Amino acid sequence: MFAQLKSKFLELFLNPVFLACVFSWFCAQFIKTIINLCLRRIHSVGELFECLIWKTGGFPSSHTSLVTSLCTCIGFRNGVGSDIFMLSACLMMITIRDALGVRRANGIHAVKLNEIGKELNDKQVLDYKPIKEVLGHNPMEVVFGAILGFFIGLAFSTL
Template identity: 45%
Template sequence: MGNGLVRVLSHPVFLSGFLSWFCAQVIKLLVEALKRRRRLASPLLPVVLWKTGGMPSSHSALVTALATSIGFHDGADSSLFFLSVFYAAIIIRDAVGVRKAAGQQAQVLNRLGEGVQERLGVEFTPVKEVTHGHTFPEVGVGMVLGFSIALVVSLLS
């Protein structure tokens, strides 16, 4: 069992995906810290693990790394490569469009709820987290990061 786990954790496709996601999250944390020009108030581990939105897109980095490393590992003519490319396209499209629309809808709902609360006195609990979609540059940088890490991992494997 231990040997199987080592093989999984050292597999180039797993390494490419994990390293791309992790590097994107760390870069996102650094970008956020530079924007604020001070230390982040929240603990670092939850921010690195769970922060969504921002530069670069970890979703785009992860799925691009997976598709690229599967292409290198199994061949660009494999069924798994085709599947991973289409999966990446769906995830990247979602990161740009659907999540942005959901965030905009959540903001409108919060404003409407606050208005109802003020006018009618009805208690309103706002949406806790407004999800923001990614911009094209955030997605593009994520894709470049994912491709680059997959390339390096494949060359070193």
């Protein structure tokens, strides 16, 4: 039983589609980290690892890169007329729409709420603790993430 479980586990982690998605996400995070290092936005080793592994927002969009890579791989493996490709294309559209719209709007709202909260704090009307401001993505960040994901998915599908 353990050998069979180990076999299935290895099958998952050696799947080219899975590897393309992980590599695409990691490449986007790596590029984002290099940009933040060059712009001197990273001040500690902890911030470096957070940016490399977990940070959202910024250039390029790792979410978009991952889902575009997934969609590209599935398109090559199963054909663009397959049901699974249609599912991945819909997932890609939802993710990109979320990155450009909902998450961006939430980030703008967080900035405004923090401004209002600071004013109320300064006037001693309210004890306000700032909320995290994650601005989502602008169109250029999403486009570059999609291009990165497409080419990584293409490479994993053809090599």
